């Protein structure tokens with residue numbers, strides 16, 4: 337166990353609505369999400385002195401967000417990246433606070449992922465001439481995330497007998513969870529047949545195997561346990577973190593080694609080693625669901641089941657509310673909305689507080705029915721350890737282990 | 742039939758490192774970089790060996806034989822120039838030399854494409870100076 341395990345915590349979380357038409361700038365969205373996270377923590381504008389964000393050329397920088405909230409910063413950095421960034425930036429926040437550079441760090445992601453720059457979009461990415469690395473991909477019609485990730489799933493089906501039906505259970509489970517999440521974009525539970533009968537996007541991926549492009553901003557606040565004890569909520573203590581751990585080739589992940597292996601192969605020893613626990617001690621997982629199969633690949637790579645048995649694991653009921661280890665209890669990127677990973681960390685923080693914002697009238701006071709029917713409760717009973725499995729692509733991943741004890 | 746409004750397929754603009762790959766394809770040869778210091782094949786083209794860091798390199802003709810390692814079938818239109826081709830395949834082929842590359846499988850219906858199938862390089866002209874290596878099912 338690392339000497340920094342448990343010394344830092346997430347003390348505030350907040351987000352905007354998830355929509356497909358925010359009608360607002362990423363600057364306005366970012367300011368709103370961060371303000372909510374600060375109010376949640378019980379911090380005023382003097383309570384934050386560090387800021388981190390990530391973007392894909394589609395957002396607003398920390399300097400603007402901080403200025404709009406009257407925050408003077410002792411440290412800030414805006415870095416390029418999407419999925420896997422949240423956990424990585426949490427590790428950086430610990431580092432800069434530990435170094436004495438600042439005391440409390442806000443991390444945000446603001447994106448108009450539906451009405452602005454779309455990950456699955458066409459126009460802005462459809463250059464007429466192709467050079468550099470794209471010479472070996474785009475000339476063959478390969479450009480989207482679905483196209484570059486899905487060969488790993490296809491190969492997994494070939495090597496291990498995994499099926500489309502098995503991974504469809506991920507969407508089914510997450511849709512049940514979203515049905516108890518007033519914030520979720522897609523609140524209607526779906527069936528296995530709904531997934532399998534939805535149109536092909538990139539075979540082996542159906543439309544309902546893919547996440548929901550969304551307009552939103554999300555924010556979390558990290559500080560030391562000494563400061564956390566004076567704030568509003570039970571701190572979500574950071575037991576372990578691993579950031580953007582990578583396979584040997586990230587640029588063309590499919591050219592090297594087993595492509596059914598994902599970055600968790602390398603990240604798991606770092607994050608579990610720092611936390612001093614193993615997968616069996618985790619009560620809730622938040623495995624990045626850009627697609628149904630990405631959740632499956634990560635859960636098996638981090639050791640929640642043996643390698644190759646991810647299909648059986650995700651279709652066993654274990655990952656549903658009421659199961660042994662629910663995954664993405666908010667509905668995740670497949671159903672709540674696509675936020676490049678931060679929403680899943682926010683959800684786990686709320687779960688550890690006992691304050692999942694479901695349809696139980698007393699959720700804010702931690703009173704829940706634990707009736708997991710649609711339109712009901714999504715709070716897990718007395719969770720003590722949660723884990724996030726962040727994903728940028730098959731070759732890069734991050735992880736985070738939190739506790740409320 | 743091609744209309745004037747139809748968007749053009751993306752045209753390759755090879756650089757000084759990758760030009761021999763596309764020029765070789767124009768001449769009907771699958772050309773790959775090989776490190777003169779340690780003998781490692783490398784792909785995609787780049788100017789330094791990632792194993793031994795040597796820049797001493799030759800372009801050598803590969804056998805063109807390979808096996809389909811994985812693939813997907815594109816139904817969604819991303820690049821507008823591919824709109825008339827959906828569903829089309831994007832394949833990862835593992836060459837006999839151990840290199841894997843992105844390509845398309847041709848002369849084979851999408852339904853017949855399967856992982857493990859033996860394939861052979863063919864070359865599709867794109868312009869006077871450039872051709873693209875693609876792969877068809879290997880014949881007995």
Ligand SMILES: [Zn+2]
Pocket residue numbers: 776777778779780781790791792793794795
């Ligand atoms: Zn070499």
